[in-house]
Amino acid sequence: MEFEYSPKVKELQAKAMQFLNEEVIPSEARYKQELSEIPMWETPPVIDELKVKARERGLWNLFLPAHREGLTNLEYAPIAEITGRSPWIMPEALNCSAPDTGNMELLHHFATDEVRDRWLPPLLNGEIRSVYGMTEPAVASSDARNISTRIEVDGDEFVINGRKWWSSGAMSPRCKVAIVMGKSDPDGSPHRQQSMVVVPLDTPGITIVRSTSVFGYADGGHGGHAEVIYDNVRVPRNHLLGELHGGFAMSQARLGPGRIHHAMRLIGMAERAYDLMCERALERIAFGKAVAEQGVFQDWIAEARIRIEQVRLLVLKTAWLMDTVGNKEAAVEISAIKVAAPEMATWVIDRAIQAFGGAGVSQDTPLAEMYQQARMLRIADGPDEVHKMSLARRELKRYRKDS
Amino acid sequence: MEFEYSPKVKELQAKAMQFLNEEVIPSEARYKQELSEIPMWETPPVIDELKVKARERGLWNLFLPAHREGLTNLEYAPIAEITGRSPWIMPEALNCSAPDTGNMELLHHFATDEVRDRWLPPLLNGEIRSVYGMTEPAVASSDARNISTRIEVDGDEFVINGRKWWSSGAMSPRCKVAIVMGKSDPDGSPHRQQSMVVVPLDTPGITIVRSTSVFGYADGGHGGHAEVIYDNVRVPRNHLLGELHGGFAMSQARLGPGRIHHAMRLIGMAERAYDLMCERALERIAFGKAVAEQGVFQDWIAEARIRIEQVRLLVLKTAWLMDTVGNKEAAVEISAIKVAAPEMATWVIDRAIQAFGGAGVSQDTPLAEMYQQARMLRIADGPDEVHKMSLARRELKRYRKDS
Amino acid sequence: MEFEYSPKVKELQAKAMQFLNEEVIPSEARYKQELSEIPMWETPPVIDELKVKARERGLWNLFLPAHREGLTNLEYAPIAEITGRSPWIMPEALNCSAPDTGNMELLHHFATDEVRDRWLPPLLNGEIRSVYGMTEPAVASSDARNISTRIEVDGDEFVINGRKWWSSGAMSPRCKVAIVMGKSDPDGSPHRQQSMVVVPLDTPGITIVRSTSVFGYADGGHGGHAEVIYDNVRVPRNHLLGELHGGFAMSQARLGPGRIHHAMRLIGMAERAYDLMCERALERIAFGKAVAEQGVFQDWIAEARIRIEQVRLLVLKTAWLMDTVGNKEAAVEISAIKVAAPEMATWVIDRAIQAFGGAGVSQDTPLAEMYQQARMLRIADGPDEVHKMSLARRELKRYRKDS
Amino acid sequence: MEFEYSPKVKELQAKAMQFLNEEVIPSEARYKQELSEIPMWETPPVIDELKVKARERGLWNLFLPAHREGLTNLEYAPIAEITGRSPWIMPEALNCSAPDTGNMELLHHFATDEVRDRWLPPLLNGEIRSVYGMTEPAVASSDARNISTRIEVDGDEFVINGRKWWSSGAMSPRCKVAIVMGKSDPDGSPHRQQSMVVVPLDTPGITIVRSTSVFGYADGGHGGHAEVIYDNVRVPRNHLLGELHGGFAMSQARLGPGRIHHAMRLIGMAERAYDLMCERALERIAFGKAVAEQGVFQDWIAEARIRIEQVRLLVLKTAWLMDTVGNKEAAVEISAIKVAAPEMATWVIDRAIQAFGGAGVSQDTPLAEMYQQARMLRIADGPDEVHKMSLARRELKRYRKDS
Numbered sequence A, B, C, D: 001m002e003f004e005y006s007p008k009v010k011e012l013q014a015k016a017m018q019f020l021n022e023e024v025i026p027s028e029a030r031y032k033q034e035l036s037e038i039p040m041w042e043t044p045p046v047i048d049e050l051k052v053k054a055r056e057r058g059l060w061n062l063f064l065p066a067h068r069e070g071l072t073n074l075e076y077a078p079i080a081e082i083t084g085r086s087p088w089i090m091p092e093a094l095n096c097s098a099p100d101t102g103n104m105e106l107l108h109h110f111a112t113d114e115v116r117d118r119w120l121p122p123l124l125n126g127e128i129r130s131v132y133g134m135t136e137p138a139v140a141s142s143d144a145r146n147i148s149t150r151i152e153v154d155g156d157e158f159v160i161n162g163r164k165w166w167s168s169g170a171m172s173p174r175c176k177v178a179i180v181m182g183k184s185d186p187d188g189s190p191h192r193q194q195s196m197v198v199v200p201l202d203t204p205g206i207t208i209v210r211s212t213s214v215f216g217y218a219d220g221g222h223g224g225h226a227e228v229i230y231d232n233v234r235v236p237r238n239h240l241l242g243e244l245h246g247g248f249a250m251s252q253a254r255l256g257p258g259r260i261h262h263a264m265r266l267i268g269m270a271e272r273a274y275d276l277m278c279e280r281a282l283e284r285i286a287f288g289k290a291v292a293e294q295g296v297f298q299d300w301i302a303e304a305r306i307r308i309e310q311v312r313l314l315v316l317k318t319a320w321l322m323d324t325v326g327n328k329e330a331a332v333e334i335s336a337i338k339v340a341a342p343e344m345a346t347w348v349i350d351r352a353i354q355a356f357g358g359a360g361v362s363q364d365t366p367l368a369e370m371y372q373q374a375r376m377l378r379i380a381d382g383p384d385e386v387h388k389m390s391l392a393r394r395e396l397k398r399y400r401k402d403s
Helices: A007-037 A045-056 A073-083 A100-110 A113-124 A247-283 A295-324 A331-356 A367-376 A384-402 B007-037 B045-056 B073-083 B100-110 B113-124 B247-283 B295-324 B331-356 B367-376 B384-402 C007-037 C045-056 C073-083 C100-110 C113-124 C247-283 C295-324 C331-356 C367-376 C384-402 D007-037 D045-056 D073-083 D100-110 D113-124 D247-283 D295-324 D331-356 D367-376 D384-402
Strands: A129-133 A150-154 A157-168 A175-183 A194-200 A206-211 A225-236 B129-133 B150-154 B157-168 B175-183 B194-200 B206-211 B225-236 C129-133 C150-154 C157-168 C175-183 C194-200 C206-211 C225-236 D129-133 D150-154 D157-168 D175-183 D194-200 D206-211 D225-236
Touching (some): A007 A045, A073 A247, A073 A295, A100 A113, A100 A129, A100 A175, A100 A194, A100 A247, A113 A129, A113 A175, A129 A225, A150 A175, A157 A175, A157 A194, A175 A247, A194 A225, A194 A247, A247 A295, A247 A331, A295 A331, A295 B384, A295 C295, A295 D295, A295 D331, A295 D384, A331 A384, A331 D295, A384 B295, A384 D247, B007 B045, B007 B073, B073 B247, B073 B295, B100 B129, B100 B175, B100 B194, B113 B129, B113 B175, B129 B157, B129 B225, B157 B175, B194 B225, B247 B295, B247 B331, B247 B367, B247 C384, B295 B331, B295 C295, B295 C331, B295 D295, B331 B367, B331 C295, B384 C247, B384 C295, C073 C247, C073 C295, C100 C113, C100 C129, C100 C175, C100 C247, C113 C129, C113 C175, C129 C157, C150 C175, C157 C194, C175 C247, C194 C225, C247 C331, C295 C331, C295 D384, C331 C367, C384 D295, D007 D045, D007 D073, D073 D247, D073 D295, D100 D113, D100 D129, D100 D194, D100 D247, D113 D129, D129 D157, D129 D225, D150 D175, D157 D175, D157 D194, D175 D247, D194 D225, D247 D331, D295 D331, D331 D384
Parallel strands (some): A129 A175, C129 C175
Antiparallel strands (some): A150 A157, A206 A225, B157 B225, B206 B225, C150 C157, C157 C225, C175 C194, C206 C225, D150 D157, D157 D225, D206 D225
16 A cells, blocks of 8 residues: 555646646636637637647646556546646646547547547547537436437438437537437347437537526536437447447446546645635634634634545545456445545535635636536536445445345 | 414415416516526516516515514515515515615615605615625625725715725616715724715716626626725715714614525525425436435435424514514524525525436526525625624623623 | 513423522432432432422423313423423423323323223322333334234233333333333234233233443433333233224324423423533633634534524424414424434534533533433434435425425 | 555454454453453453454554554554454454553653563553543643643652543553653743653552543443542652653654554444444335335445545555654644544444434444444544644645745
């Protein structure tokens, strides 16, 4: 057992922190400014400049897994954490933002050569963005059996009919392709009913209806969260990912690393909020002394530190488990971090908001916007309750076996 | 001791609920639609129509206190609760929304005849709106001694210099007058340093800089939350409210009823969220049964009901205390509801959001927007921590006396 | 709506507080001393002296309901609260302690004349004590269908076979009679399977096996919590309470007022803990200032006061509902206080323990022993989870009807 | 970074688990039985038998640190965890129980040869036990400056006057020696006022007044928690530990490893409670299905697992820090585990109690007794609040330096 980061990780951490402090944080004001000037759903130009700089510094596509000459989960996790400190800019600047990372993985492993060659290179180059079409408005999508979008074989083509929402990024003009999950065999066993297909967004039959906001945030710079209708959308059969009816397993595989990424970014957000709250408390005077001297505030600081440290260790251990024994053996821990990280981050950010008062809820700090990201992650990819249920069932099995 | 509402209250409740269900809730979609079409900061026309209807139904200016032939706090509280069920529309439709209610009270009691006659009638008629200029960006405003805006006597005039923010409503073209708190005697005893003056918003020297948002919501239909610079703003001496240096006491008096109103509206929001969550849970199927059948959800429902009932009783008792023994004797309870009501409301609304998933955080339900209102009220008019400190000190005094 | 206690209640409160302060609190040390000297399970003599004094002061059998020329639930509740401030002494000194109060009610309403005349007078005189035999060790007794004790008719007798535990008081030599619930018709509908019979404790076939402790406390002065075997125990048929197979309904009716009593006593415990914690904090110096000056402690005080006030109001309202519309209509509120009161009391007492440090967990304060009482009441008469489930189901029905 | 236990640790874990399952758990009933039969404060004979067996298996004095040919903190921690699964038996059976472990360390490092040779060997052999006299009844002992016991030099002797309590173990006839902290220089700088001396318990002037209980538990088998008067107690000058006035630093050094031990034992208790709760839930039927199938219970299981895993990782990391950079650099983490471990353990054990109902609070499970141990550790060695304050201050320093 050894808690020191490896030399390789330390070097990457130093580079990422340098980029964060030298380039990203100083660009945040410009990002906001540009957002208010460009047409809705477009990407602020500063992002493209930062992409170039990140690439020059060797901070590009770091999410790529070890077997593709990238990093292990345990190596990438601390970098993902740093990107979370400026969550609207840095993940995209490093070409490491969701849902593109997961989509690139799916294309790499499961697409036919033609499809992969068409979509993977521009994604790896950060030229286009992509969508993951999973969640549906009419049903509880955390239960995959509820998915109602149909993917039917018709000769050489798949025909897709359905309605998806929370298709994050789809409002952006840069967003060119979707991976869509739907039912290809409604009568199959629960986890063999679904397929995934690659759908170019200019295919006839696709209508982007609107975008949903999160709390009051449109997330315009990242292409919002679109509601998309697929009405007799047709793609060639070679646009299938992996096996027919094998969509559920791929979606699960996709989620493993994604949960590490989300969890670590949440830790980064919590650390940013913590920094801001400590700095503020040292400056701010109330009732005759600095807020930092007040007992209740100190209690928050201590609680926040205790919670952050614990979650970080749990996420790192989970990353290590995924690297060493695989996602399946790490299922309890993956569920655990899915629940623990947003819970911790919402708590820490909420305390920081409280420490800032009016500035905390407003645009003058990144706190309220971070809060909604963290809050959303108690819902996205399955609500807390579903993950706890599944964690508990897995745990209880151990006791069943024994008896 | 008697927990039944009086016949007068029951009749008003019935009328208010009828107006809510017949007119207000059905207007919510139109309100949103109009908001998206009219220029920023203007009031959607539906509000004006509803005002006429409310007035016809005898639901107008109900906040007016008993000594002015209106309602006691205990009688008005249950009506304020109902208005909270549609917090963006119904309080304004009844001419019972903050900060106008408190401002009208100040004008009634403390303005000179000339000033009162100029501003009170159009406010009572709902023709204009008003601002309460208290909070400042640079200091912890919950400690009144921190206020840095200066109100200086210069001959027959007051000269005001300072910067206020969270001046809610000031972005609206309907907003015509401000009540501004500032230091007139910085060397006085802590609670005799401040004065309040009435300032027409077209007075030279006033600059409205910008509006702050709350969790991404601009609150455009209500005139946002403005940051306002007062640069050598001059008003005649008869624009003073009450005594010179008597501003702190007036601000405290103003807050008493305001806290009942806020607390009861929060209960109304919680009840709306509760209704939505129960209805949703009965319809929604996950993992083979309705969400309403799932243990964790039932736990939320029970917790929510237990919390709502307790807070409502505490607020009603506080209203009764204010009516019978006065704000000063009710100080512990007023602090208590200031803390308890937003805490309860954020909890209930957060659970409702979780029950709704993606719809809960988006514009498809009123939940996320209600959440930010409730969350803001853990900060506005003094953060929870300040109220708890003051409550505790008052309580501890009882034990000091005994010994 | 009116929150003032009636003159009658105020007078009783004053008398009860006077008795508490003049007689009960000063007797606590003697009670402990005597407990350590007398044989296990006997009653300390001070209790008998206090009974005489309480009776002289008109504080006797106050639990008796209004229809028996006693008090309404709303009138008795504030007195029950006061008795909770010294929970080991005062309820018994006033002949108002569980399970005797509920048992006396059952005997009054449902016993045959012969049985009532035999057992009710000595109980009303405080000469003997009684047991309520409901909970069983082998099953989840919160689900009445699980009860496995059998009550079978055999000619003119009932034959009882089963094992009960948590038969509080049965170790005491003063305890003379039990009311036992068992299944008389295992094939009946779920709530028509059970009967209740009166069983003198000297009936052959009864074995008192042992006593269970609560967090290390034997509760010796009150006769512990016995495990009792009923092995072919025979009682005459006239020892039936109410109807054959009507036991479940009687058990529910018995619980209503009992929950008010328990809840109010818990509030009394919380108030005692609160007093102790405030007094301590004013005396105790740590890190250069009194604990009472420290922010975290003040936060506890405020939270405690807010929680206590809310629960008290909810219990009083529930008592009022029971008096005016009956137990059935008050079912949601009765469940609510069953959950809310112990939750609040454990929280407040736990904070008081923390404020006292080592003294808080030890015999030097009543806090740890109060904690276990409050903690036990999250389990006794059905665990929190069962009450929340039942509350939620009742609430959800309202939404079912509407749709 | 590497989360696998070393082969050496795995081997020790296997041996410890085997001993736990083969010898310790099966002896628990006998331990209780013997306790009820032997005179109060004596050690049940089964303990001595287990000591012999543990020694034979190489499970003896494992707490000894690496520099003394024992284990590193990181190696010992997982063994301490296992001992916590049977906290009344296993630590003592392995001669690894508090306060002896810390006292042996003090004697080894700081005693003069004569004193060390007299007391260390019988302690290492488990023949006698020892006391650590730190806490005092009259003051908030978490602030070392409050200590009022005096240690004065008088010629060749120290003269000790004062009153200590929570001198755990001192009621046991096996307990032979105390390490006492007192003020030798009341006018020194805050952390240079205290000295520590070794005091044989048969020295004239020592009176053991009584024992305090924790909740209702006397902890008789471990010699209780004594209150001890030192009245002109004289020991030779060579009974000083370390430097004169250097007591505070030694007390801090002593606490570091002690906190790892306590925290890991708490994790062991939590795991035992978790096992019991899972097993119970699979067996127990309520409302038509096993408790294990019920949503609220599953929520507890998931929460418990998430919390346990996080705390364990944090404690292991802290142990690693202490091994690699020393106690001082690990100060934040040491405070963090002092707070986090008992908080987690009380939560998990409390849920297990709830799952067991009446059996949970009684002697039929080890849960209630575990609860009080865990609860006590939120107070012992400084209450949570003091550790959070100190953690926060240390953290805030980082931000002070930066600015």
